[in-house]
Amino acid sequence: MKQNAYLNNFLFLRMRHYLLLVAVATVATVSTAPADEAEDDRQTTMMKKDLVETTTQMMKKSLEQQRQKTSSVNDGGRLLSLPNAESCKNRPKHFELNGHWYFLSSNTTEHKDAKNDWLDSRNLCRKYCMDAVSIETEEENEIVFNLVKKERLPYIWTSGRLCNFKGCEDREDLRPLEVLGWFWSASGVKVSPTNKKPEGWENQPWSQTGHFKRPQPDNAEFEINETTEACLAVLNNVYKDGIAWHDIGCYHTKAVLCEDNDQLLKYIAATNRGIIL
Numbered sequence: 001m002k003q004n005a006y007l008n009n010f011l012f013l014r015m016r017h018y019l020l021l022v023a024v025a026t027v028a029t030v031s032t033a034p035a036d037e038a039e040d041d042r043q044t045t046m047m048k049k050d051l052v053e054t055t056t057q058m059m060k061k062s063l064e065q066q067r068q069k070t071s072s073v074n075d076g077g078r079l080l081s082l083p084n085a086e087s088c089k090n091r092p093k094h095f096e097l098n099g100h101w102y103f104l105s106s107n108t109t110e111h112k113d114a115k116n117d118w119l120d121s122r123n124l125c126r127k128y129c130m131d132a133v134s135i136e137t138e139e140e141n142e143i144v145f146n147l148v149k150k151e152r153l154p155y156i157w158t159s160g161r162l163c164n165f166k167g168c169e170d171r172e173d174l175r176p177l178e179v180l181g182w183f184w185s186a187s188g189v190k191v192s193p194t195n196k197k198p199e200g201w202e203n204q205p206w207s208q209t210g211h212f213k214r215p216q217p218d219n220a221e222f223e224i225n226e227t228t229e230a231c232l233a234v235l236n237n238v239y240k241d242g243i244a245w246h247d248i249g250c251y252h253t254k255a256v257l258c259e260d261n262d263q264l265l266k267y268i269a270a271t272n273r274g275i276i277l
Contacts, residue, residue, distance in 0.1 A: 078119055080122065083127060083129045083267065083268055084127050092258075102260075103258050105121070105255045111124060116157075116256065118250040118251075119250065122185070124258070129265045130260055130261050131159055131259060132186055132257065132259070133158050134159045134160075134184035135160075136184065144234060144257060145243045152236075153236055153255060154238065155254050156233065157255070158233060158234060160182060160191060161231055161232065162178075162182055162217075162229075164181065180193055207235070207239065207241045209240075211239070216246050227251070229248055233245075234246075
C-alpha cells in the first residue's frame with residue numbers, strides 16, 4: 001500500500017510538473033514567432049516521452065520490490081492460520097456433502113463483501129476449522145459449478161495449488177509441472193493430470209480456453225507481467241467458456257467456498273476437549 005501511495009504521489013507530481021511546463025509553453029507560444037512552435041512541440045513530445053519512461057521504470061521497480069518481499073510460495077511471507085475454537089463451534093453451514101459442511105463466504109453476513117487473495121481466503125476458512133474447497137470428485141465438482149451458476153458469481157477460490165515452491169524442484173513425479181504439478185493444498189491430494197479428464201469423470205473440468213485462447217492451465221499471466229499462475233479458481237464464463245477451472249495468479253481477490261477440514265476439526269477436538277462441533 002505504501003509503495004502504491006508513493007507511486008501515485010510521484011505520478012501526481014510528475015503530471016503537475018508536466019502540465020506547468022505545458023502551460024508555460026502555451027503562454028510563450030502566444031508571444032513568440034511561429035518559428036518557435038516546432039521547438040515547443042519537440043520539447044512537449046520529449047517531456048511526454050520522459051514521463052512515460054519514468055513511470056514505466058517506477059512500476060518495474062515497485063514490482064521488483066514487491067517480489068523481493070514475497071516468499072517462495074507467493075504468499076508474501078504470511079503463514080496459514082490456526083482455527084478458533086468458538087468459530088469452529090459456530091461455523092456457517094450452508095450445505096452438506098458426504099459428511100462435510102460447506103459455506104460460501106459471500107453468503108455470510110460477516111464475509112459478504114470480502115474478497116481475498118488465495119492465502120487469505122484459505123485463512124478465512126481455517127478460522128472455522130475449514131479450508132478452501134478441494135474438488136476431488138465429479139459429484140462435488142457439479143455441486144460447486146451449480147452453486148457458482150446459481151449465485152451468479154464471476155469466480156471463486158479453491159484450495160488448488162501448483163507445486164512450484166521450495167521442496168518441489170527435485171520431484172520427478174511432478175514433471176511436466178503444468179500437467180502433473182497441481183494438488184489440493186487443503187487435503188494434500190494430487191489433482192489429476194491436467195491434459196486429460198480425471199479418471200472416471202465424464203467431463204474435463206479445466207477450461208479449453210483463456211486469455212491467449214489456450215487450454216488451461218496455461219500460465220498466461222507470466223507472459224504479461226511475469227506472475228506465475230499458481231492457484232486454481234473456478235471461473236464463470238469469463239472467457240465465454242462456461243464454468244470451468246483456470247490457473248490464476250494467487251494475488252487476485254475472490255470469494256471462497258469453504259469446506260470442513262478433518263485435520264483442523266481433530267486439532268480443535270484435541271486441544272479444546274468437550275467442545276461440540
